[in-house]
Amino acid sequence: MLELNKLYNLDCLPAMVEFPDKFFDLALVDPDYGIGNTWNKSRKDRFFKMRDCTYKNNEIPSRKYFEELFRVSENQIIFGGNYFTEFLRPTNSWIIWDKERDAGKTYMSEVELAWTSFKKVMRIVHIQWDGAKKGKETGIKKIHPFQKPIKLYKWILARYAKPSMKIIDTHVGSGSSIISFLDFGCDWIGFEIDEYFYKGVTKRIENHKLQLRIK
């Protein structure tokens, strides 16, 4: 079985197969939404010029992915759940992330949704995040077109997890989840299939650990 507290440059599906039923307390995931290179719409976005990134975001995960995710984890929080409704049961326990954008004046979504398996009420979290800009989370370099703020992951962990838990992120992207796991103190495992992002996250984790040592 793969070691915990590590990031792997692997396809998450065959990797999940290795784990026993309900091994993880929580799956906190953000799979591809299958909406294509939407970030290319913005000429201001530096990803428009990015050469080494071959990321396409053209397909959503398979039924098998969701079967494995539900098998290996006790509870799940799935960003972009609105793209995967064919695989998710109806629930009132969604999380709505309000990005505090200039309402009505942006071509980008003002909120994002996360489906959860919890029996809780629907919650709204207000954390400013403006695409290519960094919102209030200053000093954070953007390395992924769908990068989410660390603050958002921290908000979720504080309400839906405990430091004693084992947490899996199958689609790590920029690694904001991993930085939050490190600060939270839980056991974790992360998968990122794209080498470009994997290398970026590895650097981000190293820098974060260095900062923690300096403090």
Ligand SMILES: C[S@@+](CC[C@H](N)C(=O)[O-])C[C@H]1O[C@@H](n2cnc3c(N)ncnc32)[C@H](O)[C@@H]1O
């Ligand atoms: C929506 S992004 C995640 C963004 C992330 N939440 C963040 O804050 O940066 C999805 C990521 O999943 C990765 N991915 C796609 N299929 C995968 C797979 N089968 N296994 C592991 N990673 C995968 C993509 O390369 C992409 O970086």
